[in-house]
Amino acid sequence: MKFKHAKLTDVGNYRKSNQDYLDFAINKDGDAFGIVCDGMGGHAHGEIASKMAVEKFMELFNNHSFKGENQKTVNRWLRNCIGEIVNEMVEYSNDNFTTKDMGTTLTAILFTELGGFVVNIGDSRTYKLVDDKLFQITLDQNLWNSTPEAERRDIQMSGLYERANDVTFWKVLTSALGPQKTLKIDTYFIEIPEGTYILTTDGIHDYIDEDLVAAVLANKKMKLKEKGLEIIEDAKDNVSTDNLSILIIEAE
Secondary structure (H helix, E strand, C coil): CCEEEEEEEECCCCCCCCCEEEEEEECCCCCEEEEEEEECCCCCCHHHHHHHHHHHHHHHHHCCCCCCCCHHHHHHHHHHHHHHHHHHHHHHHHHCHHHCCCCECEEEEEEECCEEEEEEECCCEEEEEECCEEEECCCCCECCCCCCHHHHHHHHHHCHHHHHHCCCHHHCECCCECCCCCCCCEEEEECCCCEEEEEECHHHHCCCCHHHHHHHHHCCCCCHHHHHHHHHHHHHHCCCCCCEEEEEEEEC
16 A cells, blocks of 8 residues: 655644654555544643653554454454553652653554554544545543443533533543543554545644535645645634644544
8 A cells, every 4th residue: 555644733822731642654654554642731841651652552563564453453453552551650650750640642553454443542533534524433431432222312401511511511531642541442443544634633623624624625626735735724724722733634
């Protein structure tokens, strides 16, 4: 497979620092890996957690060969990588006590000859452009999505959802990556990996018009970096309150 990519990050309208971190690489076998992490702004040293997660995952990817592996072994490798990142975070926080509460979200996509593998923790997202429409592959790990469907219907009918959502109650994370965080790892498999993907932090996807983003991604006259800039500006115009990061990948 051949890959094109663009990675962009912006501090945003209101934040003093950028706690997002992202990267993309192709290894010696031609496999590709992209990752986006959003350091948790309400927790001390989120920028350390996001950078540590990305750099460790990249190191593990660049030193691994997926030749001869199957879906099960690749998924196991992804989960083992998360385990190694947690171990590194624990060791770091033992030496730097103020980082004990650090945390980050993580969304990543791996392309091998088997297909595409997505791993997700928290509420950063991976999307694919399907028939010129944006399809969300990952599911946010938050309080709303962890509530049973019947209970969600009752909450929506009562009006509690709208009132609670004014303070983003339902978006509280139920999983994150950190030395002392509750961790749940979600994985997804993409049988036909060719296509256009975006990985985003919530500073983007909570503030975008998905139809506009799909139209931008489908525009063959624009360069990938131009597409990323336009999507970021759309989110900022819609009063995004967070850092904004996007990784665009075209696989063919």
